[in-house]
Amino acid sequence: MTEYFEVHHRDGAARVGELRLSEPVRTPALADDVVDDAGSQWPERRELPEGDPSRVTILPHRGFPSGTPEEVQEAFAPEYPELDAPSGVVVSRETATDFGSDVYVLSGAQGIVGHAEAFVEAIVAVREAIPADSALYLPGVATPANVATLAYAGVDLVDTDRAVIRGTQGKYLTGDGEAFLEDLAELPCSCPACQQPAEQADREDCIEHNVNALQAELARVRERIRAGRLRDYLEGQARHEQWLTATFRRLDQQYAYLEQRTPIVRRAELTAASDDTLRRVEIQRFAERVTGRYRNRFDAPLVLVPCSARKPYSESRSHGRFHDAIQFRGHTVSMTSPIGVVPQELELTYPAQHYDSVVTGRWSATEIEFVADVLEAYLERNDYPRHIAHLPEDYLPIVERVEDRLGIDFEYTVAEHPTDADSLSNLASTLSGEPKYRKRERQHNTLRAIADYQFGEGAGDELFEDLHIESRYPKLRAHDADGEQLAALVPNYGTLSLTLAGAKRWLDSDVPTKRAAIDDFVPRGSVLAPGVVDADEDIRVGDEVVFEGPSAVSVGRAEMSGPEMAESTRGIASEVRHTETR
Helix, strand or coil, X not given: CCCCEEEEEEECCEEXXXXXXXXXXXXXXXXXXXXXXXXXXXXXXXXXXXXXXXXXXXXXXXXXXXXXXXHHHHHHCCCCCCCCCCEEEEECCCCCCCCCCCEEEECCHHHCCCCHHHHHHHHHHHHHHCCCCCEEECCCCCCCCCHHHHHHXXXXXXXCHHHHHHHHCCEEEECCEEEEHHHCCCCCCCCHHHCCCHHHCCHHHHHHHHHHHHHHHHHHHHHHHHHCCHHHHHHHHHHHCHHHHHHHHHHHHCHHHHHHHCCCCCCCCEEECCHHHHHCHHHHHHHHHHHHCCCCCCCCCEEEEECCCCCCHHHXXXXXXXXXXXXXXXXXXXXXXXXXXXEHHHCCCCCCCCEEECCCCCCCHHHHHHHHHHHHHHHHHCCCCCEEECCCHHHHHHHHHHHHHHCCCCEECCCCCCCCHHHHHHHHHHCCCCCCCCHHHHHHHHHHXXXXXXXXXXXXXHHCCCCEEECCCCCXXXXXXXXXEEEEEECXXXXXXXXXXXXXXXXXXXXXXXXXXXXXXXXXXXXEHHHEEEECCCCCCCCEEEEECCCEEEEEEECCCHHHHHHCCCCEEEEEEEEEEC
16 A cells, blocks of 8 residues: 555656655655665565655565566566555566555666657556555656656656766766766856856766756746646657657657646646647547547537637637627637647637647647537537538638549638638628527527537437526536526536435436545545545546545535546545535
8 A cells, every 4th residue: 555655746657756765755756865775685585674754665576577488587587565654666667566665666667768669668668557645766867858758657756877978978967958068168057066167167067067967957846737738848848859749749659657647637738739639638538529429519600710810719809809790600619730730619628728729830740630620520529510611711722632532522711811801791791591599599508519529429318308507608517497406507617516416306307427435434525536435437536526425415526537536645636515424
């Protein structure tokens, strides 16, 4: 059982955690000063140490270099006894399992760092084999340039070994690589070791600087994780070394691993600065839900419009002008990179109102292909009586590609620019004669569409069959025919917050629910992980979850994924907002 490590913040596979020693240590962190190695059992048998509450004791072990046959590792694998103190064990990709320790040290790490495929496969395999609430330690590999990538993959502890060795070789490390100290005309750092002319610095100064730079980079990584922005940082930082770029691209191919650990909502803005952004979990998940769960409920023409810099789109000046021309006679769907297509009902959802992209006036071939694929899948799922494209010239290759694939004829309304007078007049006249849909229909369709997106296909009709709306957009509240509140729209996230009545409807519906079984207690404010008996595997951070136990039923928003809830022995599984005793 993990007793001395707890995760506090999650950003994909990266975490800010706490080694609960006599003096707590925030991770990702350096392990040099908090780890005692009881030694290898290869040369001689080692006695079990007593342990120390101020340090992590690495139990007597047998490490194996990368490539050691699995049968050899199994034959010589040591037995790890329990220690009544913070403890760690040494594992390989092949031998990793739950030993009940707080820290797991990956042997042979130096043999995989620098090789993207081997590194990703090893980290994913080990991380999935050990408890979620345990720390993963990679010794002898960290530099200021690679530690963000290590953390992004799921590593919690590193050491200064490589930084020190590089310093003894006269190599000056930075967040974007390394240089020989003797080649520097100036020292590009403000740490204490660099407060001197470059020609006066020696290798001892280089060692000190390298360690300082690694510590500073770890602090930057922790702040990025807390803010939910590590990936944004990594897309630029990792490009300084080819293997790092290859590594995060390889990690993108491990979709199941990252998706399970990536929140479905957050307030952090997503920066779309390269084609790599298109492979992010948040982008792929949004596209999957829009093309697999969402269903258009408006009996009106489709009007494709460009996105806007301001989010949500409806608050922008350009979309205000589109609205004045459309006048509820068409169903507005925004086209954008890197999101794809955004129906008007989903403009508040993450990441549709939480991204910013680099605008060049030209779409890359990768962007065109991705958005065209999303638009094609969307139109295959949703039928419209007419298709109108109110788009600037650089969007047209996407629409034309989909026209050819699906045999759909679009009506084009832009003269020079979507917001010029002639273009808006064309849009208005193209929609003349089309009936307007009412405010009530718009509100109902919005809540039902968000329910489909959030809970699954058909959820909108199942949960809100008899629907009465209170308040104004975007703070809509869903009530049943008898006036009982079922849910409220949370504008910051574009998700529905269920009441107990809404949760019970969810449980009684045919829509797949997300449940967690809890022990015999009544939740007050939160459910801690030790109180969770079991949880659905598809629960993600930010999901609505129903907690059921012998004494109570509660509904809240998940702070852990389902697998993490079920196996963790520390931490908050969920905050709960409503509880009913049984």
